[in-house]
Structure formats: C-alpha cells, structure tokens
Amino acid sequence: QVQLVESGGGSVQAGGSLRLSCAASGYSFSRASMGWFRQAPGKEREGVAGIYTGSGSTYYADSVKGRFTISQDNAKNTLYLQMNSLKPEDTAMYYCAARPNTLLFGGLLQLQAAQYNNWGQGTRVTVSS
Numbered sequence: 001q002v003q004l005v006e007s008g009g010g011s012v013q014a015g016g017s018l019r020l021s022c023a024a025s026g027y028s029f030s031r032a033s034m035g036w037f038r039q040a041p042g043k044e045r046e047g048v049a050g051i052y053t054g055s056g057s058t059y060y061a062d063s064v065k066g067r068f069t070i071s072q073d074n075a076k077n078t079l080y081l082q083m084n085s086l087k088p089e090d091t092a093m094y095y096c097a098a099r100p101n102t103l104l105f106g107g108l109l110q111l112q113a114a115q116y117n118n119w120g121q122g123t124r125v126t127v128s129s
Contacts, residue, residue: 009123047111
C-alpha cells in the first residue's frame with residue numbers, strides 16, 4: 001500500500017525559506033514519477049515541481065523556477081521541496097504525489113495532477129507580507 005506523508009510546512013515571512021519533506025513507502029521509490037502540488041483556497045490544484053526518481057530529471061512551474069528545488073533521497077525514500085524567497089502568493093496547502101513505475105515524460109505531464117494516483121494528506125504553508 002502506497003503511503004505518502006508530508007511534513008515541514010509552517011508560517012514564514014516573505015523572503016523566508018521552508019523545506020518540505022515527503023516520506024514514501026509501499027513502492028519502489030527509485031522508479032517513480034513524483035511531484036509537489038499546491039492548492040490555495042478557491043483555486044485549482046496546480047503542479048509546482050516534478051521529478052522522475054529513476055533519473056533525477058526535474059521540471060518546475062514558471063512561478064517557482066529559480067526559487068524552489070525538488071530533490072530525492074533514495075536511502076530515506078524521501079522527496080523534498082526546498083522553497084526559498086517565498087512570496088505571499090505561495091501560500092497554499094502543499095501535496096506530495098506519486099505514480100510508481102511510470103515515467104511521465106515532459107513537464108506538461110509531470111505537473112498534471114490527473115497523472116498521479118497516490119497523494120499525501122498535505123502540509124500547509126503560509127507566507128505573510
């Protein structure tokens with residue numbers, strides 16, 4: 001059974017940093033497409049960053065490019081999202097997602113929520129101005 005557990009959310013001021021973690025279990029972590037998504041109140045869920053853990057290839061939404069970094073630790077079966085230079089518009093619930101044994105080729109697919117069949121419960125990020 002696939003399980004994804006996010007942590008690391010919190011409240012920070014604009015310009016600050018946070019690192020989100022997603023502890024994964026129940027599948028081969030090193031052969032999966034994984035992503036970070038966020039959803040603000042009243043808005044649709046949007047893809048923030050994606051990675052194929054088999055190769056480490058990454059893709060980012062334009063809104064976070066240069067500020068956020070997605071990474072993996074295969075020894076710990078953990079996905080990370082380092083978020084720097086945070087802005088109030090980054091405020092949202094952040095979710096980790098996984099699609100085991102699948103290479104989602106290209107950013108369009110990596111950042112499309114419908115491509116993922118496993119989700120965590122989310123961790124809240126609040127950025128104040």
